[in-house]
């Protein structure tokens with residue numbers, strides 16, 4: 463394979479303009495529901511054309527933050543701009559320029575793709591309606607299925623219809639809330655190819671996901687927990703900043719190695735991956751000491767590997783649980 467293409471595919475930042483103007487630039491946002499502090503001093507900056515992955519455990523406040531940024535919910539405090547509009551005073555202007563795909567995007571199942579799109583086009587008062595629908599059908603490869611009922615579509619085609627519906631008014635910012643939950647890997651890959659194509663044309667995308675492979679396809683990621691930003695940057699920056707070390711352990715007595723390693727406090731994570739164990743810790747010296755003892759006792763082999771984004775997230779989730 464061509465080296466340049468390969469490098470660009472694995473590092474989306476190669477294609478990024480880090481000097482592009484910020485599309486989301488908000489500071490110290492807070493939102494409570496009753497006595498629950500759901501968004502906690504959250505500051506975010508996302509630049510034009512970036513695909514920003516929004517990650518965090520269930521209930522960490524991703525959906526609520528997206529709704530604050532879209533202008534669908536009022537912030538309790540904080541300030542900033544989305545697409546150059548004040549998030550406190552100009553929510554209507556923001557709503558008009560944002561495409562929002564909710565977690566459970568719903569269609570009229572007994573209407574066709576085309577009829578569903580016509581319904582959305584009327585809501586947005588898009589004109590001329592016929593050509594808007596034709597262009598949308600064409601750009602998302604839906605033309606041949608235009609008469610198919612939405613209720614009969616597979617998960618992947620439903621997502622494509624949802625994407626068509628939330629991009630047909632030509633938003634400048636797309637907010638996608640777990641858009642591919644329950645969609646098969648091939649359809650997810652196609653969906654992400656489409657997201658990259660849209661971003662390549664200047665659309666900015668904020669997308670929440672629990673899938674690590676999707677996080678790795680983002681230009682930047684923001685990890686939140688309890689409504690606060692805990693990690694931010696490109697995938698490689700977030701991994702490097704975690705200062706975690708990962709050893710790959712293999713051998714015939716893997717179960718014994720697992721059991722023994724569990725007793726060491728310096729071993730912060732152990733996870734089985736096929737025929738190997740991934741053993742993670744933040745103190746390299748102490749981790750090596752533990753591994754030396756276990757390797758001697760079990761005749762297993764331990765080699766320093768690469769820390770994955772998943773290792774980092776598991777660490778962030780567990781460290782947050784300990785501090786709560």
Ligand SMILES: Nc1ncnc2c1ncn2[C@@H]1O[C@H](COP(=O)(O)OP(=O)(O)OP(=O)(O)O)[C@@H](O)[C@H]1O
Pocket residue numbers: 495498500518519520521522523524525526527
């Ligand atoms: N309208 C509401 N009223 C009261 N509590 C709410 C409301 N909306 C969200 N919450 C609570 O706020 C917290 C954050 O929810 P939110 O949906 O923003 O998290 P999330 O990170 O998107 O979660 P998930 O990954 O599960 O979708 C949760 O505890 C949720 O129950």
